[in-house]
Amino acid sequence: MSNKKVSVKNIVTIALVLAITIFIWAVPVSFFGIEGLTVVQQRMIAIFFFAAVMWICEVIPNWTTSLLVIVLMLLTVSDKGLGMLIDPKFGTFVDYKSIMASFADPVIMLFLGGFVLAIVASKYGMDAAMAKVLLGLFGSNPKIVLLGFLLVISVFSMFMSNTATAAMMMAFLAPVLKSLPDDETGKIGLALSIPIAANLGGIGTVIGTPPNAIAKGALENAGYQIGFVDWMVRMVPFVIVMIVIAWLLLLFFFPFKAKKIKIEIPVQERKKDWRTYVAWITFFVTILLWVTEQATKINSNIVALIPLAVYTCTGVFTKDDIKEINWSVLWLVAGGFALGIGLNKTGLAATLINAIPFSSMNVILVMVIAGLVCYLLSNFISNSATAALLVPILVVVGTALEDPAAASHTQFVNMGGMYALIPFIAVCASLAMLFPISTPPNAIASSTGLIKTKDMTKVGLIVGIIGFVLGYFLLTYIFPFKMA
Numbered sequence: 092m093s094n095k096k097v098s099v100k101n102i103v104t105i106a107l108v109l110a111i112t113i114f115i116w117a118v119p120v121s122f123f124g125i126e127g128l129t130v131v132q133q134r135m136i137a138i139f140f141f142a143a144v145m146w147i148c149e150v151i152p153n154w155t156t157s158l159l160v161i162v163l164m165l166l167t168v169s170d171k172g173l174g175m176l177i178d179p180k181f182g183t184f185v186d187y188k189s190i191m192a193s194f195a196d197p198v199i200m201l202f203l204g205g206f207v208l209a210i211v212a213s214k215y216g217m218d219a220a221m222a223k224v225l226l227g228l229f230g231s232n233p234k235i236v237l238l239g240f241l242l243v244i245s246v247f248s249m250f251m252s253n254t255a256t257a258a259m260m261m262a263f264l265a266p267v268l269k270s271l272p273d274d275e276t277g278k279i280g281l282a283l284s285i286p287i288a289a290n291l292g293g294i295g296t297v298i299g300t301p302p303n304a305i306a307k308g309a310l311e312n313a314g315y316q317i318g319f320v321d322w323m324v325r326m327v328p329f330v331i332v333m334i335v336i337a338w339l340l341l342l343f344f345f346p347f348k349a350k351k352i353k354i355e356i357p358v359q360e361r362k363k364d365w366r367t368y369v370a371w372i373t374f375f376v377t378i379l380l381w382v383t384e385q386a387t388k389i390n391s392n393i394v395a396l397i398p399l400a401v402y403t404c405t406g407v408f409t410k411d412d413i414k415e416i417n418w419s420v421l422w423l424v425a426g427g428f429a430l431g432i433g434l435n436k437t438g439l440a441a442t443l444i445n446a447i448p449f450s451s452m453n454v455i456l457v458m459v460i461a462g463l464v465c466y467l468l469s470n471f472i473s474n475s476a477t478a479a480l481l482v483p484i485l486v487v488v489g490t491a492l493e494d495p496a497a498a499s500h501t502q503f504v505n506m507g508g509m510y511a512l513i514p515f516i517a518v519c520a521s522l523a524m525l526f527p528i529s530t531p532p533n534a535i536a537s538s539t540g541l542i543k544t545k546d547m548t549k550v551g552l553i554v555g556i557i558g559f560v561l562g563y564f565l566l567t568y569i570f571p572f573k574m575a
Contacts, residue, residue, distance in 0.1 A: 101150045172187070196424075199421055222243055225246070232351070248292030250299070264285065265539070283550055287524065294517075325565065369402075380394040427483065462516065533551075
């Protein structure tokens, strides 16, 4: 019965979304009251509305919505789309190749390389081996073990999928949680450490979580460059500070009664052959090249393809392993890039800048409101979808605020400009961890049955507020990215 209700609800939602999308598409251009708006730009508004509502409602998978967006753009706003819809008088059409290129954006390749590294690390037991060594450094004192879990998970999440890291660490922790007494409040803190560290750790690198990749890609498409190390130099200290704060909060709310706790991590014995050494060496060489990008001058997006080439040529990464790549995330991110391309190349971004007085807005208010919207939305829909939805809009806003003729120019530039606004949005997306539905790591932790939603919300809210304030001041005043 419930399935029937859900399906009816979905059908009604889709029908409403389609009806409003068609309405936005079909009304006269004058309906919008925007001077200079073209028919092509009107189509982009309709497509953007469709993407936003479908991502928020999640009636169909988010990656499916992204694919639909790209196909709709190719058919209706590209120069090689439906012939009956292409006429110069309708406005500027987008080169179809640039829309298709969103599937292979350099940042998509960066993320693809990260996925390949994570898959190989798991396949060859590298992740478990590294976790055992790292956690072994923290002894048996429950408070220190908790800190160890937070730090190790956050480090893994910088280079692996947050979800995969959370699932792996929960498998290691499950036997320990079962062995502790029922009245051991520290169990809740240990279970909560996994999603908190996984969500925070992903902020540390551009491949740590999709919102970071979306932010980097949008900046690059707008003419701004942020290197792999540039991101880490600012974000890793932020992650460390937030991890320590989370540790203190968990100890305060869920103190340990036990005096000792022992974490046993089983490491699958695998026969060491030459491929094992290739896997390990390539893994660390790739990380080394990423963090020495400024010295080697090899772009991090290019470095990401090195492990793919080496692993496939040597048989470390096989055709069966390709199935493990999270293609849905890559396609979701591609949809966000496509929207950004459409906003810019149809001229809609420029039209909106001229029509809406972004440049006269209070810069601080813009940053805070944008961050809050991103944070609140990310608690209910996927972080990736939130970033894909908001980042293209905020690139338009940032472009207006950064205009030398704008009253806001000096203040916005002094606060870091686009380099502050867009990375801040990525940070806000990753700070959203109020509910089990907010992120997959939250759901994994909730599945233990140890965590009440109110406990998750309580800790998540405090971490979110502190992270929001700290992230804002870090990126605007303390250590902003350098303006180009």
